[in-house]
Amino acid sequence: MNRRIGVAVLGLGWMGQAHSRSMLRIPSLFPNRSFDPVLVVCADTEEERRERAVRDFGFERAVADWHEAINSDDVDVVWVTAPNMLHVPMIEAACAAGKAVFSEKPIGGKPEQTVEAFELAAKAGVRTGVGYNYLWAPLVLHAKHLIDSGALGEITHYRGRFLSMYGSDELGLLTWRFILDQAGYGVTSDILSHSVSLAQFLIGDITSVVGMQNTTIPKRPLPTGAASHYGRGRPEDPKGDVENEDFASMLCHFENGATGTFEVSRTMVGPESQNAFEIYGTKGSLAWNLETMNELQYYKLTEDPSSGYTTIYGGDRFPFHGAFSPGQANPIALEDLITIEDFSFLEAVATDAPFSPSFREAVDVVNVQQALINSWGSKSWENVTDLTGGSNGK
Template structure:
């Protein structure tokens, strides 16, 4: 029997739109047994830009009004990767229309909005997923396996850091990611959200947090054009206020008793995308750095004294999640593959009639921690996650 076909309508066509489109196109080639996405309609406000994207990325049609898209009878799944301030309205309309939904993170600008989105999809009975793609690197899946199987013993520490430097230049324009009314928050909600989700995935829920943050560059020139993480401006452009954090750090306690530390910044010179974590347990440790995403550093206390130390595990053998679909052992994969694996989970879930993971519940849980950290910064105290 041939795989089920899922007709997709996508809102957004720039950075994440390209990543999602690539995933939809490659998935049937390498994972032929799962439901097959059909790239039906792409949507964007700029007709010229979305028309070009439809042609370049391989979509059958384009529209400029997402309201028209969600009402179409020939669409099964709405993919939302527009800026964060648009997520809620589109998701609520899609749920009312009975569409399954994939939404990029952060789920919404606020915890209240994300909870409203969760309530809407649960009331509508549709399937829903949130875009935490880093879960789907095979090396991260291996770390999860080692923790779940107890091979690291009792977990004592989870430390994570996501370091970038793309806005280090004070003349870099005021892109939408630096405006609170559009992005919700800065490095905290953009980068820190990924760290929080990885912590939830690998270790479990957090009970309390305390944090600090700063905005190092208070004003920036207004942009003349922007795409993804790049932008153009002029020397004579007027200045606008940066209304989000440039860097946020926080500590946490996990329900399991482990201690956590988190750092997210866009001002770490020399770090392009250092998304890393380390887990320390009573029987061993693991270390991961996304800039070397095919590797997991693994240490076991049970090793003989003369070979103690971290070992490099290359997670490309068929023994590792998703790797059997790709290349011979040692032939590495890249960033785009995390999105393909993400869509494998989504398509399998739709075919099996179950909720994919991570879903809107995970998005709400992440938003709850994000806002608990913000509350702790504002009130300069430890905040229990359950307060929110």
């Protein structure tokens, strides 16, 4: 018999809704599962979102105070989907209540907060997961398979970027993402974290970095009420200061000897959501881009002088894809990745199996972020060190 897993979702904005919808879809998409998710309670400070939680998502109840949601007896797993600076207090309370916890990335807004969350969970012995959803893309998993099987030979260079236009409009609202005490750092917390998590998953640890950062749109219209990620103000609206970085770039060395370059921006005009990587090896290379997430470019070195990149389309021959679309080249979408990660996390909870990415992998990401931040001050190369002091034996 499937195990009943009661779920609490803290924050019903973009990600809270995406995870809640995923939970609703899991039974029909994954009939061979070991659990049945039950949307027990949702917490949000916005009344309208609480009403939607019950009316449209079928939560049994919705509360304004997130503590109440965590401490409900019928909740087994807590989803942390609120702005960054609420992550650690929410995780602390979930750990105190002995609940498994899945947190959206980056976990807190500053490296020391991610470490704090990791240590709280390790001490409480609760199971953890983190929302690096792109690691679950079927073609990213296939890229990992090709790399691990040696198809690319020795990896020599990794090029990662996340160039998004979500902040490119100077009338885009000053939402929590731009405020230090709500988001922490800017693009390095928000989207470099995705790029680094992909790189570490695909080719391994980063050992040293040097980089730069910049804020290109220093003021934005102040929001009134609950502002959406893509909300827009008017030219005459009062403005406030952007308090964290819009752009960052990084050169790095990987433990396996490869070099790397990373660029992330939320204000460039043109690339709309270019979360992308290129991986170069001695026998071939790969390229993937979220904007065309159902395509993987593969170059295989051969004697044939007319060879070049080939396009591998997504399809049910790759992991998880067939749950959503049968056959070949019938595409899947962004929220499907969130459904895959939620299914995988709950399956691990139900069967007591290991799960990755966990808070440990989230720390691996901020270890790199901290070295990058250090290099902004020192203007020189910085070694990546384990901010937990190696408490996991790393």
